[in-house]
Amino acid sequence: MSKAKTICFALMDPPFEASRTTTALRAIDAALRLGVNVNVFAYEGAVMLPFRHQQPHSNPVHGRDTQEEDHPLPREWVAGLIRTASERGLNFEWVNCGMCVDERGAGDAIDGILRGAPADLWRLASASDNTLIVPTA
Amino acid sequence: MKMLTIVSSGYRATIEEQDDTIVWLTHCLRNAGADTDMLLLGAAANYPVSGQSIIPVCIGGREQRHSPEIHSQVAAFASNGSKVMVLSNDLEDRSIDRRRLLQQVVVVDSSDLPELLSAYDQVWHW
Numbered sequence: 001m002s003k004a005k006t007i008c009f010a011l012m013d014p015p016f017e018a019s020r021t022t023t024a025l026r027a028i029d030a031a032l033r034l035g036v037n038v039n040v041f042a043y044e045g046a047v048m049l050p051f052r053h054q055q056p057h058s059n060p061v062h063g064r065d066t067q068e069e070d071h072p073l074p075r076e077w078v079a080g081l082i083r084t085a086s087e088r089g090l091n092f093e094w095v096n097c098g099m100c101v102d103e104r105g106a107g108d109a110i111d112g113i114l115r116g117a118p119a120d121l122w123r124l125a126s127a128s129d130n131t132l133i134v135p136t137a
Numbered sequence: 138m139k140m141l142t143i144v145s146s147g148y149r150a151t152i153e154e155q156d157d158t159i160v161w162l163t164h165c166l167r168n169a170g171a172d173t174d175m176l177l178l179g180a181a182a183n184y185p186v187s188g189q190s191i192i193p194v195c196i197g198g199r200e201q202r203h204s205p206e207i208h209s210q211v212a213a214f215a216s217n218g219s220k221v222m223v224l225s226n227d228l229e230d231r232s233i234d235r236r237r238l239l240q241q242v243v244v245v246d247s248s249d250l251p252e253l254l255s256a257y258d259q260v261w262h263w
Contacts, residue, residue: 010261012263043158043162044150044158117165118162118165118166118169119165119166119168119169121162121166122166122169122170122171123169125138125259126138130259131259131261133261133262135146135159135262135263136146136149137146
C-alpha cells in the first residue's frame with residue numbers, strides 16, 4: 001500500500017465539450033507524476049470520458065485522414081492515467097456514477113473503471129487529503 | 138470532516154434531471170454520513186423561494202410529468218439540521234424578497250465569506 005498523499009477529483013463535464021476536462025486530466029496526470037495517489041468520481045456527463053466506443057475521425061478541413069489527424073480520445077487519456085499509476089505503484093480509483101451511466105447508456109467503459117453510487121464520492125473524498133471539484137458551468 | 142457545498146450554477150439541467158443534481162448529490166452524501174452545509178450562489182439563490190411552479194415540458198409529444206421541485210429539495214435538506222445559506226447581494230440583484238425564502242435559510246453578506254469558508258475543512262464549489 002502506497003503511503004503517498006491522495007487527492008480526489010470530482011469531474012462533471014462530458015468529453016469534447018469543455019477545456020476544464022482537459023485541464024483536470026492534466027492535473028491528474030501531474031499529480032501521478034508527483035507520486036500522489038488519485039481518486040476520481042465521474043458525475044453526470046463525465047461518465048462518458050472512459051466510454052469504450054469513442055472513435056477518432058478524419059478532418060477534411062485540416063486536410064488530414066484519420067491516422068494523420070491523430071484525434072485525441074479521452075478514453076485513451078484515462079487509460080494512460082491508469083497505466084501511469086500502475087507503473088508508479090500508485091493507487092488510482094475511477095468510479096463512474098452508476099445512475100449517470102444508465103441515463104447515458106455509458107455502461108461499456110474501458111477496463112479499470114468502476115461503477116458506483118453517489119456515496120462513493122464521500123468515500124473517496126474521505127480517503128483523500130483534499131478534493132478538487134471540476135463542475136459543469 | 139465538515140464540508141461546505143457551494144452551488145453556483147442555478148437550474149443546471151433541472152428539466153432533464155428532474156432536480157438540481159448537486160443539491161440531490163449533496164443530500165445523498167449527507168445520507169452517507171457527510172457533515173455538510175450548503176451555500177446557494179447566483180441564480181441558485183432563487184432555489185429557496187416559495188411559490189415556484191413549472192409547467193410540464195412537452196417536446197415531440199412526450200410530456201415530462203414530474204417537474205423539478207427544487208424548493209422542496211432544499212427544504213428537505215434544511216429540515217435535517219444542515220445549514221442552507223444565500224448571499225444578500227444575490228437576493229438584492231434579483232429583487233428576491235427575503236420573506237419568500239424558506240424559514241431555515243440564513244442570509245449572509247459577502248464580507249462574511251472569508252470567515253464562513255474558513256470554518257469548513259473542505260469547500261466544494263460546483
